[in-house]
Amino acid sequence: MATRQLTETGSLRHLIRLKGLDRAFITRLLDQAEAYQTPMGEPPARDQVLKGRTVANLFFEPSTRTRASFELAAKRLSADVLNLDVNMSSRIKGESLIDTIYTLQAMQVDIFVVRDAGAGIPDFITANVHPHVSVLNAGESNISHPTQGLLDLLTIRQNKNTLDGLVVTVIGDIAHSRVTRSLSEGLAIMGRNELRLVSPEGLEPDMDLYPGVRFSRDIDAALKGADVIMALRIQRERIKEQSSLLTNPEYLQRYGLTESRVQLAKPDVIVMHPGPMNRDVEIAGAVADGPHSVITQQVNNGLAVRMAVLAAVMESRQS
Amino acid sequence: MATRQLTETGSLRHLIRLKGLDRAFITRLLDQAEAYQTPMGEPPARDQVLKGRTVANLFFEPSTRTRASFELAAKRLSADVLNLDVNMSSRIKGESLIDTIYTLQAMQVDIFVVRDAGAGIPDFITANVHPHVSVLNAGESNISHPTQGLLDLLTIRQNKNTLDGLVVTVIGDIAHSRVTRSLSEGLAIMGRNELRLVSPEGLEPDMDLYPGVRFSRDIDAALKGADVIMALRIQRERIKEQSSLLTNPEYLQRYGLTESRVQLAKPDVIVMHPGPMNRDVEIAGAVADGPHSVITQQVNNGLAVRMAVLAAVMESRQS
Amino acid sequence: MATRQLTETGSLRHLIRLKGLDRAFITRLLDQAEAYQTPMGEPPARDQVLKGRTVANLFFEPSTRTRASFELAAKRLSADVLNLDVNMSSRIKGESLIDTIYTLQAMQVDIFVVRDAGAGIPDFITANVHPHVSVLNAGESNISHPTQGLLDLLTIRQNKNTLDGLVVTVIGDIAHSRVTRSLSEGLAIMGRNELRLVSPEGLEPDMDLYPGVRFSRDIDAALKGADVIMALRIQRERIKEQSSLLTNPEYLQRYGLTESRVQLAKPDVIVMHPGPMNRDVEIAGAVADGPHSVITQQVNNGLAVRMAVLAAVMESRQS
Numbered sequence: 015m016a017t018r019q020l021t022e023t024g025s026l027r028h029l030i031r032l033k034g035l036d037r038a039f040i041t042r043l044l045d046q047a048e049a050y051q052t053p054m055g056e057p058p059a060r061d062q063v064l065k066g067r068t069v070a071n072l073f074f075e076p077s078t079r080t081r082a083s084f085e086l087a088a089k090r091l092s093a094d095v096l097n098l099d100v101n102m103s104s105r106i107k108g109e110s111l112i113d114t115i116y117t118l119q120a121m122q123v124d125i126f127v128v129r130d131a132g133a134g135i136p137d138f139i140t141a142n143v144h145p146h147v148s149v150l151n152a153g154e155s156n157i158s159h160p161t162q163g164l165l166d167l168l169t170i171r172q173n174k175n176t177l178d179g180l181v182v183t184v185i186g187d188i189a190h191s192r193v194t195r196s197l198s199e200g201l202a203i204m205g206r207n208e209l210r211l212v213s214p215e216g217l218e219p220d221m222d223l224y225p226g227v228r229f230s231r232d233i234d235a236a237l238k239g240a241d242v243i244m245a246l247r248i249q250r251e252r253i254k255e256q257s258s259l260l261t262n263p264e265y266l267q268r269y270g271l272t273e274s275r276v277q278l279a280k281p282d283v284i285v286m287h288p289g290p291m292n293r294d295v296e297i298a299g300a301v302a303d304g305p306h307s308v309i310t311q312q313v314n315n316g317l318a319v320r321m322a323v324l325a326a327v328m329e330s331r332q333s
Numbered sequence: 334m335a336t337r338q339l340t341e342t343g344s345l346r347h348l349i350r351l352k353g354l355d356r357a358f359i360t361r362l363l364d365q366a367e368a369y370q371t372p373m374g375e376p377p378a379r380d381q382v383l384k385g386r387t388v389a390n391l392f393f394e395p396s397t398r399t400r401a402s403f404e405l406a407a408k409r410l411s412a413d414v415l416n417l418d419v420n421m422s423s424r425i426k427g428e429s430l431i432d433t434i435y436t437l438q439a440m441q442v443d444i445f446v447v448r449d450a451g452a453g454i455p456d457f458i459t460a461n462v463h464p465h466v467s468v469l470n471a472g473e474s475n476i477s478h479p480t481q482g483l484l485d486l487l488t489i490r491q492n493k494n495t496l497d498g499l500v501v502t503v504i505g506d507i508a509h510s511r512v513t514r515s516l517s518e519g520l521a522i523m524g525r526n527e528l529r530l531v532s533p534e535g536l537e538p539d540m541d542l543y544p545g546v547r548f549s550r551d552i553d554a555a556l557k558g559a560d561v562i563m564a565l566r567i568q569r570e571r572i573k574e575q576s577s578l579l580t581n582p583e584y585l586q587r588y589g590l591t592e593s594r595v596q597l598a599k600p601d602v603i604v605m606h607p608g609p610m611n612r613d614v615e616i617a618g619a620v621a622d623g624p625h626s627v628i629t630q631q632v633n634n635g636l637a638v639r640m641a642v643l644a645a646v647m648e649s650r651q652s
Numbered sequence: 653m654a655t656r657q658l659t660e661t662g663s664l665r666h667l668i669r670l671k672g673l674d675r676a677f678i679t680r681l682l683d684q685a686e687a688y689q690t691p692m693g694e695p696p697a698r699d700q701v702l703k704g705r706t707v708a709n710l711f712f713e714p715s716t717r718t719r720a721s722f723e724l725a726a727k728r729l730s731a732d733v734l735n736l737d738v739n740m741s742s743r744i745k746g747e748s749l750i751d752t753i754y755t756l757q758a759m760q761v762d763i764f765v766v767r768d769a770g771a772g773i774p775d776f777i778t779a780n781v782h783p784h785v786s787v788l789n790a791g792e793s794n795i796s797h798p799t800q801g802l803l804d805l806l807t808i809r810q811n812k813n814t815l816d817g818l819v820v821t822v823i824g825d826i827a828h829s830r831v832t833r834s835l836s837e838g839l840a841i842m843g844r845n846e847l848r849l850v851s852p853e854g855l856e857p858d859m860d861l862y863p864g865v866r867f868s869r870d871i872d873a874a875l876k877g878a879d880v881i882m883a884l885r886i887q888r889e890r891i892k893e894q895s896s897l898l899t900n901p902e903y904l905q906r907y908g909l910t911e912s913r914v915q916l917a918k919p920d921v922i923v924m925h926p927g928p929m930n931r932d933v934e935i936a937g938a939v940a941d942g943p944h945s946v947i948t949q950q951v952n953n954g955l956a957v958r959m960a961v962l963a964a965v966m967e968s969r970q971s
Contacts, residue, residue, distance in 0.1 A: 055784035055969075057704045058760040066376045068405060078747075079755050082734055086706060086759055089732045094408045096401055109397075109609030113621075117398050117608060120632035121405055122377040146374035289755060290747030302751075313758035331374075385695045387724060413727045415720055428716075428928030432940075436717050436927060439951035440724055441696040465693035650693075 017140040017149075025330035029323055030136045030151045031158045032199040040203060044168045046322035047315065054314075058086075063325045064093035067124045071097045072114075073152070074130040079289055079313070080152050080161075084127045087320035091328075096123065115139055119147055125327060129153040148327040156190045161323060162288055163196030165316040167204060169308055170242055172315070173284045178205025183236050183279070185212045185271060186246030186296045188219040193246065193288045198224055212236040214269045217248075233269065240279040243306075244286045245271040245297040271297045276306055284308045336459040336468075344649035348642055349455045349470045350477045351518040359522060363487045365641035366634065373633075377405075382644045383412035386443040390416045391433070392471070393449040398608055398632070399471050399480075403446045406639035410647075415442065434458055438466055444646060448472040467646040475509045480642060481607055482515030484635040486523060488627050489561055491634070492603045497524025502555050502598070504531045504590060505565030505615045507538040512565065512607045517543055531555040533588045536567075552588065559598040562625075563605045564590040564616040590616045595625055603627045655778040655787075663968035667961055668774045668789045669796045670837040678841060682806045684960035685953065692952075696724075701963045702731035705762040709735045710752075711790070712768040717927055717951070718790050718799075722765045725958035729966075734761065753777055757785055763965060767791040786965040794828045799961060800926055801834030803954040805842060807946050808880055810953070811922045816843025821874050821917070823850045823909060824884030824934045826857040831884065831926045836862055850874040852907045855886075871907065878917040881944075882924045883909040883935040909935045914944055922946045 017030045024039075032040070050059045069088040073081050081097070088095045096118075115126070126143070128136055129152040136151040136158075143149065153159045171177050182201060184194050188211050201207040209227045211219060221229050230236045237243065248265075266272060276285060285297075285306040293299045302309060336349045343358075351359070369378045388407040392400050400416070407414045415437075434445070445462070447455055448471040455470040455477075462468065472478045490496050501520060503513050507530050520526040528546045530538060540548050549555045556562065567584075585591060595604060604616075604625045612618045621628060655668045662677075670678070688697045707726040711719050719735070726733045734756075753764070764781070766774055767790040774789040774796075781787065791797045809815050820839060822832050826849050839845040847865045849857060859867050868874045875881065886903075904910060914923060923935075923944040931937045940947060 052760075054760070054782060058706070060704055066379055068377070070401075078736060078752065082708075082736065082756065083759060086732065086734060094405065096405060098397060098401065110612055113608065113610055113612070114397070116629050117632050118401065120629040121402060121636050122371075122373070122633070144373060289751065291751055293748055293751070310754050310758040313755050314760070317759050385698055387696070389720075413724065415724060417716060417720065429931055432927065432929055432931070433716065435948050436951050437720065439948040440721060440955050441690075441692070441952070463692060 017137050021330050026323070026326040027330050028136075028140045028149045029160050029327070030140065030149065030154075032160050032163045032196055032203065035203065037203055040164070040167065040200065043164060043319070043322050043326060044171060046325065047164070047168055047318040050318045050321045051314070058090055058317075059321070061091045061321070061325065063328055064088060064091040064124075067093050067328065068122060069093045069095050069125045069127060069324065070118050070123045071095065071152075072118075072126055072128045073097075073099065074128075074132075074135075075153065077129055077153070080129065083313070083316050084150075084152060084320050087317050087324055088125075091321055091324055093125075093324070111135070111138075112142055115142060119144060124148065124331075125150060125324065127152045131155055133157055146331060148330070150323060150327070153192060156192050157195060159192040159196045161316065161320050162193050163200040164319045164323070165312055166193075166197050166244070166286060166288075167200045168315045168319060169286060169312050170284070172311070173308060174241060176205070177201070178207065180205070180207045180241040181210065181239055182207055182242040182244065183210045183212065183240040184244045184246060185233055185236070186269070187217045187248050188213045188246065189217045190249040191219070191246050194219070194244075195223065197244065198227060210236045210240070234275065234278055237275055237278040240283055242284055242286065243271060243276070243279055244288070247288065247290060248292055248296050265295055266298060270295060271301050273298055273300055273304065276301055276304070286312055289313070336456050340649050345642070345645040346649050347455075347459045347468045348479050348646070349459065349468065349473075351479050351482045351515055351522060354522065356522055359483070359486065359519065362483060362638070362641050362645060363490060365644065366483070366487055366637040369637045369640045370633070377409055378640070380410050380640070380644065382647055383407060383410040383443075386412050386647065387441060388412045388414050388444045388446060388643065389437050389442045390414065390446045390471075391437075391448070392416075392418065393447075393451075393454075394472065396448055396472070399448065402632070402635050403469075403471060403639050406636050406643055407444075410640055410643055412444075412643070430454070430457070431461055434461060438463055443467065443650075444469060444643065446471045450474055452476055465650060467649070469642060469646070472511060475511050476514060478511040478515045480635065480639055481512050482519040483638045483642070484631055485512075485516050485563070485605060485607075486519045487634045487638060488605060488631050489603070491630070492627060493560060495524070496520070497526065499524070499526045499560040500529065500558055501526055501561040501563065502529045502531065502559040503563045503565065504552055504555070505588070506536045506567045507532045507565065508536045509568040510538070510565050513538070513563075514542065516563065517546060529555045529559070553594065553597055556594055556597040559602055561603055561605065562590060562595070562598055563607070566607065566609060567611055567615050584615075585613055585617060589614060590620050592617060592619055592623065595620055595623070605631055608632070655775050659968050664961070664964040665968050666774075666778045666787045667798050667965070668778065668787070668792075670798050670801045670834055670841060673841065675841055678802070678805065678838065681802060681957070681960050681964060682809060684963065685802070685806055685956040688956045688959045689952070696728055697959070699729050699959070699963065701966055702726060702729040702762075705731050705966065706760060707731045707733050707763045707765060707962065708756050708761045709733065709790075710756075710764055710766045711735075711737065712766075712770075712773075713791065715767055715791070718767065721951070721954050722788075722790060722958050725955050725962055726763075729959055729962055731763075731962070749773070749776075750780055753780060757782055762786065762969075763788060763962065765790045769793055771795055784969060786968070788961060788965070791830060794830050795833060797830040797834045799954065799958055800831050801838040802957045802961070803950055804831075804835050804882070804924060804926075805838045806953045806957060807924060807950045808922070810949070811946060812879060814843070815839070816845065818843070818845045818879040819848065819877055820845055820880040820882065821848045821850065821878040822882045822884060823871055823874070824907070825855045825886045826851045826884065827855045828887040829857070829884050831882075832857070833861065835882065836865065848874045848878070872913065872916055875913055875916040878921055880922050880924065881909060881914070881917060882926070885926065885928060886930055886934050904932055904934075904936060908933060909939050911936055911938055911942065914939055914942070924950055927951070
């Protein structure tokens with residue numbers, strides 16, 4: 015029951031996953047995102063494309079950065095924004111998700127931005143909304159985080175001038191990583207790239223989800239020749255059995271991204287992290303702040319990508 | 334110490350209860366609400382009438398739908414909106430309600446939208462604000478919820494083309510229902526309607542509050558010939574002694590609105606619910622989603638009614 | 653490592669403390685604040701000076717009034733406002749403060765409004781932001797609250813027509829009072845004023861922080877001849893050892909500002925309180941609502957002062 019994301023004329027109605035979009039479509043989204051960027055210190059780009067429209071941020075998981083990014087993206091496109099911290103209100107009264115959606119839809123909300131720890135929630139919502147409503151997945155279980163995937167692609171493209179023929183190494187808590195899933199989908203669409211996954215014991219992914227991708231336990235080998243390194247956050251809040259490993263000060267040395275490990279990659283490697291970071295756990299502070307790091311560029315790209323996606327779904331309604 | 338709701342020239346200064354308003358006045362409010370409605374899928378109506386004005390949502394009880402409805406109503410009228418979750422801040426510092434009101438008034442808040450579990454809070458506030466400040470009751474104990482009453486009247490009028498000569502049956506947790514109180518006041522003002530109340534044991538209303546209204550325990554008899562059915566939410570959070578009844582799966586069969594019970598009413602009966610619903614407790618999911626249901630229309634009307642009320646109190650200041 | 657608050661051309665880049673600003677500069681800020689005031693009942697002043705800019709309210713301590721005041725100030729200057737209740741989200745994921753700042757900065761936030769119980773947090777942030785970002789201190793431990801200081805100066809000036817040669821008596825919980833610190837700095841800059849501090853046992857200040865200021869335990873003597881009285885809130889949430897004193901009904905009589913104590917001051921004395929008040933604890937309700945009270949004027953001035961400060965830091969970027 016995967017959602018049909020495009021309209022019959024090929025414009026974006028929902029964004030639930032990158033899989034199913036084609037290279038030309040993603041390229042246009044990334045181009046539009048770049049068109050929304052301005053140099054740091056100058057006023058951010060603004061557009062009237064969502065003027066009079068309403069965007070509802072339905073965050074069933076706590077989030078500062080993604081919620082803030084979508085909120086500012088919508089406001090800079092002139093939308094009215096409704097923030098709903100759903101834990102705090104409806105759910106204590108026992109209302110079902112679908113009735114919350116029906117209610118907001120009846121208030122003429124145009125776009126739902128949804129984050130939920132449950133798998134399938136965004137697809138469930140898209141299957142139940144009116145034809146004029148769009149749903150954007152802002153993080154779904156360990157399954158999908160498509161705007162993160164797009165911002166990662168944009169960051170790589172800006173630094174490597176290509177999205178083809180690259181070696182991309184992801185290290186860390188891959189088992190819980192929707193970020194890796196979306197990046198993997200995006201890289202496969204955009205070119206012939208080599209994705210390498212490395213994780214500590216207990217945090218390895220189900221490799222059936224990553225056809226054609228190499229898994230390794232040897233972090234040093236996996237970093238050799240990498241064009242891009244993505245270090246992942248240890249998601250303590252999702253790990254039920256807390257292994258002693260995860261709070262061990264040795265973690266960084268054994269599994270984290272240290273300065274000496276960065277040296278194993280290509281000289282012009284870029285270092286990414288989806289944030290929020292546990293400094294000196296999965297990534298050394300010196301790496302996060304070092305010359306290879308493009309972590310704040312990712313954040314800036316995230317806002318631009320979300321503006322591009324919001325604008326795209328609004329355009330799909332006018333066609 | 335009931336609040337004087339109208340100015341000397343007959344325009345709306347505060348909205349605390351429907352009682353005391355007359356038929357012509359409510360008709361004008363409902364007409365204005367309809368003027369603010371647009372077809373689903375089209376952009377919502379917008380107006381500049383609150384431009385530069387400030388609306389403060391003071392919700393001392395958690396609420397998603399009513400708060401969101403007032404917030405969007407105010408934004409679509411171009412107001413600045415301040416959301417205050419008062420539990421989280423002032424109250425922990427021991428500030429009295431009246432000082433919170435004085436403070437916000439000194440920040441030039443124009444309209445307070447107040448929800449509180451305590452009886453008399455809205456009247457207390459209206460007795461203490463400056464002549465240029467308006468107070469809207471967004472839910473007061475089990476006493477009053479006037480914008481809900483207006484949206485219910487509008488929904489009935491749109492479906493029955495009249496607010497006179499109707500049989501309206503309310504079933505469920507009437508003891509805790511400010512919704513029923515406001516509907517009762519509204520129906521009495523608008524015409525000669527027959528209101529019937531039915532509730533399970535332990536949830537019956539104080540009938541002194543409903544002069545001339547019939548109470549019954551026989552749900553099937555009370556539904557016979559109804560033009561309108563309103564099913565009420567079991568307000569678990571307000572019920573101190575949790576009777577086993579309330580979580581019993583038999584509740585729907587014994588006291589809830591099932592498809593077969595709907596058949597007892599008139600063929601063109603409409604089914605309403607103020608939300609949030611406990612599906613398959615007080616109302617069958619199939620009824621909520623069925624052909625008689627006007628529940629999402631209520632939500633849409635709620636936003637329009639709140640725009641009309643906000644616009645009306647702002648106009649009262651200019652006269 | 654005190655922050656450099658002014659740019660090389662003398663305009664305001666950050667506002668962390670009043671100390672270091674000069675009389676002419678503060679006078680201009682107060683004048684600008686007054687220019688933003690309108691009579692009660694008329695629409696508040698509006699300005700386009702922050703149009704397209706983003707203000708982030710980073711409140712690590714709960715606050716209704718200061719957060720609301722900054723939020724409305726920013727909105728009335730046409731800014732986009734992002735409210736971040738940081739306890740609720742980032743911190744549970746273990747992100748460091750500096751990464752939260754880097755993240756928001758990468759989203760092109762222009763101005764951070766920061767409140768934190770920790771000492772040195774605002775200076776730490778100013779030391780780490782880009783040249784185009786400004787930081788406003790909205791309350792720092794028991795150290796500084798500069799916009800409160802400015803609003804208190806403005807309130808005194810409006811009532812006394814001078815900020816020189818005044819006797820100002822502060823009574824109450826001075827140990828925890830950033831309000832007193834900022835007022836002390838402001839009074840010293842603006843003229844030759846006499847500041848007198850009085851507090852109950854256990855709540856006295858470290859007088860090394862108040863050079864040249866007189867501390868007393870004799871509240872009646874300290875009030876004699878006062879032009880201005882500031883009563884402070886007992887900050888129960890900051891007091892670790894709850895002495896029986898603080899909840900004692902005798903507190904008001906022994907240490908609070910009663911009507912008879914107000915009589916000891918000059919006949920035209922003004923009574924101030926930074927709020928939120930514990931009525932009939934540190935201040936009698938009759939004093940708070942009495943003819944000498946300028947407490948709601950303080951609130952109104954607070955909003956105007958914050959507009960002036962926001963406008964000033966934005967101007968500093970254009971020069």
